[in-house]
Amino acid sequence: MTAPIGVVAPVAQQQVVAKRERNSRLGRLPIHLTIIILLLVWMIPTIGLFINSLRPTADVNNSGWWTAILHPEQLSFDNYAHVLAESSIGPAFINSLFITIPATVIPVLVAAFAAYAFAWMTFPGRNVLFVIVVGLLVVPLQTTLIPILQLYGPKGFNIAGTFLTVWLAHTAYGLPFAIFLLRNFMGGLPREVFESAAIDGASPVTSFLRLALPMSVPAIAALVIFQFLFVWNDLLVALVYLGSSPQNLPLTVTISNLVTSLGGGWEFLGAAAFISMALPLAVFFGLQRYFVRGITGGSVKG
């Protein structure tokens, strides 16, 4: 996974040089126009909602968001203040955090254990088992909902509606991909490092905690972002397993209830949606490099 990145950089530089030489200014106008139109099309929906989330309810109902561009003095953060103070969005934000943090930490660690075993321990059936794990990647999680729901119910573990239900479920749903990604990365680490550690008397636990984990930080970072976004943005799993306990519902379910109920709060929907986007967007912009690398690392061999 690291190799392609090293290879890509000089090639990209060459291409930049080639770009300047080959294209005359005028000939590139259609390219710029096409790109700019596409970017506008991609941005308009989000910009529209953002502007509407800053406008008073009466304005939102009576005129389009574009009219506000000429009257920026009408915009304010009142809707955001209202949503955070009065609706269930505030507690739901905390719930989302309570759900997302363990549902990210558990699968990454459990997958790291398994990936280390798959990469650096020999045992019969290793490759077959790994292929089975990767094969589980495409079991639709919808297939699992009903039996798991019964398992969580009073006849099973009797933990229905608690945070534990979603932690466990998200861990399992995220594991196949996590094991796949980490096994590929850990398998690419230099063999000599682990061999000399073993000769010096380091146990596998020491090698794992002191060598494999720190050396795998790029892959782990990508995985953390993936799993974080997946869990934070999830609606289905939370809806099914937490639906019975309203006090534990995350942001996605709370906002989706606002949308479908059409009762109170519709005018604050935009603000609520942007509050739910704040953390994923911060994570995305902060760790964009790892995110892109994480996606491409697993599927494109350089």
Next chain:
Amino acid sequence: MDPRLITAIIVVVGVPAVLIGYIILTEQILRPIPDRRRVTLRPWLWLLPALLFLAVFLIYPTIGTIIHSFQNTAGTKFIGLDNYVYFFTSPSTLGALKNNVLWVILLTLLTVGFGMMIAVLVDRVRYETVAKAIIFLPLAISMVAASVIWRFMFLYNAPGETQTGTLNAIVGLFGLGPFPWLQIQDFSFNTILLIVVMAWMWTGFCMVIISAALKGISAELLEAARVDGANEWQVFRRIIFPLLLPTLAVVATTIVITALKAFDIVYVMTGGNFDTQVMAQSMIQEMFTNGNFGRASAVAVVLLITIVPVMALNIRRFQAQEAIR
């Protein structure tokens, strides 16, 4: 103590401590065991948590769902293929199947097509990074937030009133409309609109992967073709496109699976009304609205069976990748 504070402590400290504790404990367990047995036993202790999770939450339920799908509502009696007969005769589930086919075809074409087009175009300009970030951004937000965003795009006010929805305002400029988007049942138009929302989110994903593959194509090769007199279209058609094909296949597989599993957008934007139902959403409806676990399971099994060929392809691809490692 406040229960939420206790939860917070468990969340931040307890969970990682338990997991790291487990892996340190394995070495304590293995210590008294003779050397050779220890080496054979150790990998299984490291794999144990992962295998437990997979067995309990993926393998067991898949088998359970298959059994359920042959049972009655309460799960007390086997009723043969009745649930499947219902699936393939009821207009609502057949509609879901038809819509899913449309999802697979159209979403794949839109996302892979636009993804490739944007990747190739932005490769030629200096603001490539910014442009890619803008296209990629919708993927980081939830489908629930995306559906709120698009609600304002599709908003409809009665004719004669001010149109506050973006699309109706735009068509209004040309003297058309207003159209009640998402309520037009002809030609699966509503489903197509939902697919457009999903394509808006997933094009960035395709673009990023295709762009990475594009950077891997040697600049000398393209330069040589240009020196030999090939125009930009020929370079794309004869060199870039064939070299991108394996990557396009990978991306398309991912999108096909995403399209088959589509749920959130439909659930939030239309609730499956106006002829927009899809399999995942039909299943949830059978389960919670109608309380029929048998029929819901049958829908899930059909969904699984449609994904199996894609899964087989994925595994073959992985094995091929291992072979060249």
